[in-house]
Amino acid sequence: MPHNKFHTIVTTVENKPGVLARVSGLFSRRGFNIESLAVAPTDDEKFSRITFTVDVESAPLEQVVNQLDKLINVVDIRELDPEASVSRELMLVTVAVGRERRTAILELIEDYRAYVLNENLTHMTLSLAARPAKLDEFEVDLRPYGITELQRTGRVALPRLDETPI
Numbered sequence: 001m002p003h004n005k006f007h008t009i010v011t012t013v014e015n016k017p018g019v020l021a022r023v024s025g026l027f028s029r030r031g032f033n034i035e036s037l038a039v040a041p042t043d044d045e046k047f048s049r050i051t052f053t054v055d056v057e058s059a060p061l062e063q064v065v066n067q068l069d070k071l072i073n074v075v076d077i078r079e080l081d082p083e084a085s086v087s088r089e090l091m092l093v094t095v096a097v098g099r100e101r102r103t104a105i106l107e108l109i110e111d112y113r114a115y116v117l118n119e120n121l122t123h124m125t126l127s128l129a130a131r132p133a134k135l136d137e138f139e140v141d142l143r144p145y146g147i148t149e150l151q152r153t154g155r156v157a158l159p160r161l162d163e164t165p166i
Helices: 019-030 061-069 099-112 132-145
Strands: 006-014 034-041 047-055 074-080 085-096 115-119 123-130 147-152 156-159
Touching: 006 019, 006 061, 019 034, 019 047, 019 061, 061 074, 074 156, 085 132, 099 123, 099 132, 123 132, 132 147
Parallel strands: none
Antiparallel strands: 006 047, 006 074, 034 047, 085 123, 085 147, 085 156, 115 123
16 A cells, blocks of 8 residues: 555544634644644534544554544544545635636636636636645646635545445
8 A cells, every 4th residue: 555645534523612622732732733624514413524634744643543532522533544535625716817818727727627616807716626636736737827816625535435336
C-alpha cells in the first residue's frame, strides 16, 4: 500500500455547543497539525460529522484516536483508508476575465468540468468539486488569468461502497 502523507478521520459527535472547540483544542494542545476540517450536521439533528485530515508526521493515528475517544461528546471515530474511500473538496474561485481571455477560461472550465456560478464583464466566479490534487491543478491553470478570490472547503469523505452487484 502506498505511503500517504495524511490520515482522514471521520468522527460523529453530539451536536452541542462547544464540541468543535473541544475537538480542535485537543489537536492544538497535542501539537497535531490539522490539514483540513469540515463539519456539518448529519441526517439526525442530534449529531454532527467532523471530517478532518491530519498530517501523519505530526499525529500518529493511534494517538489521535485515543485522544478523541476521551472526549465525552464523541460518539464514533473512523479512519478512512484512501484506497477504500472517496473524498472531495469544493473550491470557489473568482478569476479576472476579459474578451481576449474568456474563451481560454471557458475551455479550462469545460476541461475540468467546473461550473460558472456568477459572472460580469470583468470577472467569473467558478465552482469545482474534486479530489484535492485536481483542485490544485485547476488553481495553477487559473493563476495566469488573475485569481482575485479563492476559497476551499475542507475535505469530506465516505467509505467506498461494496462492489457487490445489485
